[in-house]
Every structure is written in C-alpha cells, then in structure tokens.
Amino acid sequence: MIWYPYAQMKTIETPVKISSAKGVHLYTENGHDLIDSVSSWWSVIHGYNNSEINDAIKEQLDKFAHVMLGGLTHDPVQNLSDKLAVWLPGDLDYCFFSDSGSVAVEVALKMALQFNTNRGSDRNIILALEHAYHGDTFKAMEVGDDEDYHFAFGSSNEKKRGVIHIPTEIPALEDAFGKYADRMSCFIVEPLLQGAGGMRMYDVSFLERARQLCDENDVLLIFDEVATGFGRTGNRFVADIVLPDILVLGKALTGGYIGHAVTVANRRVWNGFLSDDPTHALMHGPTFMGNALACTAALKSIELFERGNYLEKIKHIEEITRRELRGFSSDKIKEIRIMGGCVCIEVNDENDLVGFQKYAYEHGVFSRPFLKYMYAMVPYIIEEWELVKILDVMKSWYNS
Ligand SMILES: Cc1ncc(COP(=O)(O)O)c(C=O)c1O
Structure with missing residues (x-):
C-alpha cells in the first residue's frame, strides 16, 4: 500500500496515474493529456523527458x-x-x-x-x-x-x-x-x-x-x-x-x-x-x-x-500572466499575486476551491490548489498557448 503525501488515506481520492510525460504534458493511463501547472512541486523547470x-x-x-x-x-x-x-x-x-x-x-x-x-x-x-x-x-x-x-x-x-x-x-x-x-x-x-x-x-x-x-x-x-x-x-x-x-x-x-x-x-x-x-x-x-x-x-x-536564456523565458511567462489576468476579479477572490514564474489567486474561503482540481483535470490541466491558494508554477519551456490555457481554466472556475 502506498502512503501518499499530505493525505488522509481513509478518504483520499484516487491519484491520477501517469503513463508518460513530455514537455509540459502529462499523459494519463486512460488517455488524458494534461498540461502541468505545478512542475511536479515546482522542480521540473525544463519540462518532462528532456532528451539532453x-x-x-x-x-x-x-x-x-x-x-x-x-x-x-x-x-x-x-x-x-x-x-x-x-x-x-x-x-x-x-x-x-x-x-x-x-x-x-x-x-x-x-x-x-x-x-x-x-x-x-x-x-x-x-x-x-x-x-x-x-x-x-x-x-x-x-x-x-x-x-x-x-x-x-x-x-x-x-x-x-x-x-x-x-x-x-x-x-x-x-x-x-x-x-x-x-x-x-x-x-x-x-x-x-x-x-x-x-x-x-x-x-x-x-x-x-x-x-x-x-x-x-x-x-x-x-x-x-x-x-x-x-x-x-x-x-x-x-x-x-x-x-x-x-x-x-x-x-x-x-x-x-x-x-x-x-x-x-x-x-x-x-x-x-x-x-x-x-x-x-x-x-x-x-x-x-x-x-x-x-x-x-x-x-x-x-x-x-x-x-536557453531562461530569465527571458521567465520574464515572458510573467508578462503573459499579467496580461491574461489584467482586470480579472471575482467576489470570491481576496488577492491575485504574480512574481516571475509564479501566480497565485488567493480566495476568501477555501471551500471556494473545493472541486477545482477535478474541474482542471476535466479541462486538460493538472493543478493542485491548497488551502485558499490556487496557483501555477509552470515549467519554463511552456508555450504561450499552453500557459494561456492554464490561466483560462483558472479564471473560468470562478464563473462555473
Ligand atoms: C522553501 C522550501 N524549503 C524546503 C522544502 C523541502 O524540500 P523537500 O521537499 O525536497 O524536502 C520545500 C519544499 O516544498 C520548500 O518549498
């Protein structure tokens, strides 16, 4: 039996099984293609399966x-x-x-x-x-x-x-x-x-x-x-x-x-x-x-x-993130914070994020919010359309 992290094992939801991964994409056993917004706890900066x-x-x-x-x-x-x-x-x-x-x-x-x-x-x-x-x-x-x-x-x-x-x-x-x-x-x-x-x-x-x-x-x-x-x-x-x-x-x-x-x-x-x-x-x-x-x-x-001139890539990630979130608000949101390759939407009530992980999964994104924080820390090699998709999924949650 695997004892999973930060989890009550009596009520844990079955983790998503990954069978392969490439770039910012995680491919699940049952055929889902998920864009990873977490970089495996913020570590996979070059994406998955980098040939070099x-x-x-x-x-x-x-x-x-x-x-x-x-x-x-x-x-x-x-x-x-x-x-x-x-x-x-x-x-x-x-x-x-x-x-x-x-x-x-x-x-x-x-x-x-x-x-x-x-x-x-x-x-x-x-x-x-x-x-x-x-x-x-x-x-x-x-x-x-x-x-x-x-x-x-x-x-x-x-x-x-x-x-x-x-x-x-x-x-x-x-x-x-x-x-x-x-x-x-x-x-x-x-x-x-x-x-x-x-x-x-x-x-x-x-x-x-x-x-x-x-x-x-x-x-x-x-x-x-x-x-x-x-x-x-x-x-x-x-x-x-x-x-x-x-x-x-x-x-x-x-x-x-x-x-x-x-x-x-x-x-x-x-x-x-x-x-x-x-x-x-x-x-x-x-x-x-x-x-x-x-x-x-x-x-x-x-x-x-x-x-790979990564600092430029990160600057670009920050610019896209700011552009996509400019003017975005909801009465559920306490604050939106952006710095470099990190964006966080803090909500007033953590119950407002219950179900978001599943919603993101259904929309082709892997996300793992915690407490009152919905966030993305993407691999730096992400393409613009992939980042925009992540941010769209985050935003659309508040209208769902
Ligand atoms: C700032 C900071 N320090 C230390 C750690 C612990 O690192 P590890 O999980 O590799 O033990 C973490 C993990 O998230 C972290 O964010």
Missing part, C-alpha cells in the same frame, strides 16, 4: 549510478561543486550535498548553530518568518510556521523554543534584532516568495535591511531558495541581489529529475569549521549525497538554463 538530460544520465549510468562520498569522490560531484562555486554569487563556494530540500535546510541550521559553538559562542536563537515553510523534518518544522502542515505536532512555545517568528515587515525585524541579536545565531528566510505558506510575496527592501542587521550583529543570513532558486522569482537566485551567508538549493537543482539538494556556505562559514579540533567538523553525511546521476542531471540542467 536523459542522454547525460544514461551516459553516466553506464559508468556507475552511485558511490558514497565518504572516502570516495567522482567527476560529477566535483564538476557540479566547481560549477556552483563559479556560478553562484559572492563567495558562496562550499557545497554540502544532500538528498532533499528538508535535509539541506537541516544542514544549513546545523552549520549556523555549530559555527557559533565552534567559536565558543552560545548563540542559539534562530530568527524565522511567520508563514515560513522549510520542509517536513523536525528542525525544518520548528523554523517553519505553518500549522496547516504540521498541526499534528502542535504549536506550543515549548516545541518552538529558540525560534522567533516575525512578519516580513522592517519594524518587526528591527525590533527582533533589538531584543535578541546578541543571542541569535541566524536568520532563515524564503527570500521574496514564501511558497507553501501561501505564495506570499514581499519586498527586497526587507532582505536588504536584514543583510545590514545581520552584518552589524554578527548573525548569519540563510536563504532557503529550494523553491525560489533557478529563476522562479524572475531572478536567477534572490541571492544575486542580496547575498546570504548560506544558500539552500533543491527541487530544480536537478531539473526535477532526481531528488537532490545542496547547502552552500560562504568562506567565513567554511573557515569556522577548519580546525585541529576534530569536534569542530560538520557531522552529517546522507548516504546518497553527491549521487552521480543527480549531479550529472544538475550539471546538464544548469547548462540548459544558461544556454
């Missing part, structure tokens, strides 16, 4: 699929870490690989906390954002602020001890630094776009002020760009405009082919672990870190991203 990524993986597969990084290394992981070091901004050069975004967030937090203990400081408060989502593992849940996902574990202050959540407002940020800065190890954010917490968008000035305050108070700034990285906000990375000390990437890292993630530290964080004292080492090591097939897919995905 397929070929790269097949070539590596003939050499080996995986060897552990404990005591061994290989070209795909070395090439990917070299590529990220030159491709990512500033001195974000030190790559710790892992198998999922949640684990990469755990690693980032571990780095920040141990960076302090290694230098004899007992800073152990973590600053985070209201409505944050950083994954489903335990520390990621603690820095997260979304009881819609993690209600089963309660929201007691006891559980969140050591984590302070603030809204994305500069006065609240300044206030938190005023109160806690000398005990704070790090500030973790999903920059500009908070995904699973409701596709909430905020201004870069908040991040600029956060950078200043972190510098002034010796606090590490962590960007969780698992969702926002690789162009989703219209920027290649938000880290290109405000530089964090630690950057977390996942999802689109491999073009959505194979679960993999990376926690990238700057030189200062890296230096904080170099020591003759063995207890200063970072004690973490996922079995599949640096998996050779995943690294190969990631290298090819980055090559496609660069070669």
Whole structure:
C-alpha cells in the first residue's frame, strides 16, 4: 500500500496515474493529456523527458549510478561543486550535498548553530518568518510556521523554543534584532516568495535591511531558495541581489529529475569549521549525497538554463500572466499575486476551491490548489498557448 503525501488515506481520492510525460504534458493511463501547472512541486523547470538530460544520465549510468562520498569522490560531484562555486554569487563556494530540500535546510541550521559553538559562542536563537515553510523534518518544522502542515505536532512555545517568528515587515525585524541579536545565531528566510505558506510575496527592501542587521550583529543570513532558486522569482537566485551567508538549493537543482539538494556556505562559514579540533567538523553525511546521476542531471540542467536564456523565458511567462489576468476579479477572490514564474489567486474561503482540481483535470490541466491558494508554477519551456490555457481554466472556475 502506498502512503501518499499530505493525505488522509481513509478518504483520499484516487491519484491520477501517469503513463508518460513530455514537455509540459502529462499523459494519463486512460488517455488524458494534461498540461502541468505545478512542475511536479515546482522542480521540473525544463519540462518532462528532456532528451539532453536523459542522454547525460544514461551516459553516466553506464559508468556507475552511485558511490558514497565518504572516502570516495567522482567527476560529477566535483564538476557540479566547481560549477556552483563559479556560478553562484559572492563567495558562496562550499557545497554540502544532500538528498532533499528538508535535509539541506537541516544542514544549513546545523552549520549556523555549530559555527557559533565552534567559536565558543552560545548563540542559539534562530530568527524565522511567520508563514515560513522549510520542509517536513523536525528542525525544518520548528523554523517553519505553518500549522496547516504540521498541526499534528502542535504549536506550543515549548516545541518552538529558540525560534522567533516575525512578519516580513522592517519594524518587526528591527525590533527582533533589538531584543535578541546578541543571542541569535541566524536568520532563515524564503527570500521574496514564501511558497507553501501561501505564495506570499514581499519586498527586497526587507532582505536588504536584514543583510545590514545581520552584518552589524554578527548573525548569519540563510536563504532557503529550494523553491525560489533557478529563476522562479524572475531572478536567477534572490541571492544575486542580496547575498546570504548560506544558500539552500533543491527541487530544480536537478531539473526535477532526481531528488537532490545542496547547502552552500560562504568562506567565513567554511573557515569556522577548519580546525585541529576534530569536534569542530560538520557531522552529517546522507548516504546518497553527491549521487552521480543527480549531479550529472544538475550539471546538464544548469547548462540548459544558461544556454536557453531562461530569465527571458521567465520574464515572458510573467508578462503573459499579467496580461491574461489584467482586470480579472471575482467576489470570491481576496488577492491575485504574480512574481516571475509564479501566480497565485488567493480566495476568501477555501471551500471556494473545493472541486477545482477535478474541474482542471476535466479541462486538460493538472493543478493542485491548497488551502485558499490556487496557483501555477509552470515549467519554463511552456508555450504561450499552453500557459494561456492554464490561466483560462483558472479564471473560468470562478464563473462555473
Ligand atoms: C522553501 C522550501 N524549503 C524546503 C522544502 C523541502 O524540500 P523537500 O521537499 O525536497 O524536502 C520545500 C519544499 O516544498 C520548500 O518549498
């Protein structure tokens, strides 16, 4: 029996069975052609079944699929870490690989906390954002602020001890630094776009002020760009405009082919672990870190991203989305938000989205709204007519 994600297994609707996929199209077992508006949880940026990524993986597969990084290394992981070091901004050069975004967030937090203990400081408060989502593992849940996902574990202050959540407002940020800065190890954010917490968008000035305050108070700034990285906000990375000390990437890292993630530290964080004292080492090591097939897919995905002028593609997606939604409204809608390759229609009452997934399916679109949020995060290779179709289906729901 498969235990499906985020689902009450007693009442779950039968998932749609996919038998093949190409570009932005998912083909179901019973002959439906669905345009995918979700990019398989925002990861499949080049669409499905990309022949270049397929070929790269097949070539590596003939050499080996995986060897552990404990005591061994290989070209795909070395090439990917070299590529990220030159491709990512500033001195974000030190790559710790892992198998999922949640684990990469755990690693980032571990780095920040141990960076302090290694230098004899007992800073152990973590600053985070209201409505944050950083994954489903335990520390990621603690820095997260979304009881819609993690209600089963309660929201007691006891559980969140050591984590302070603030809204994305500069006065609240300044206030938190005023109160806690000398005990704070790090500030973790999903920059500009908070995904699973409701596709909430905020201004870069908040991040600029956060950078200043972190510098002034010796606090590490962590960007969780698992969702926002690789162009989703219209920027290649938000880290290109405000530089964090630690950057977390996942999802689109491999073009959505194979679960993999990376926690990238700057030189200062890296230096904080170099020591003759063995207890200063970072004690973490996922079995599949640096998996050779995943690294190969990631290298090819980055090559496609660069070669295909993806930032222009994303700009075009944003322009079409704005054009198609201009003037659109309904009394059920609270707000329409658009940023780069993300559009979200927030409704006033989540009951107003009940049935939309089925409606979209019947109209040839795969969608997966959650709570009060109907959204699209499409693969960047989408054609204009395909995107317009998705947006038409979203709009027509309100008149159905
Ligand atoms: C911002 C952010 N961080 C972390 C994660 C967790 O990534 P994974 O599902 O690969 O563990 C997600 C997943 O949606 C995410 O959106």
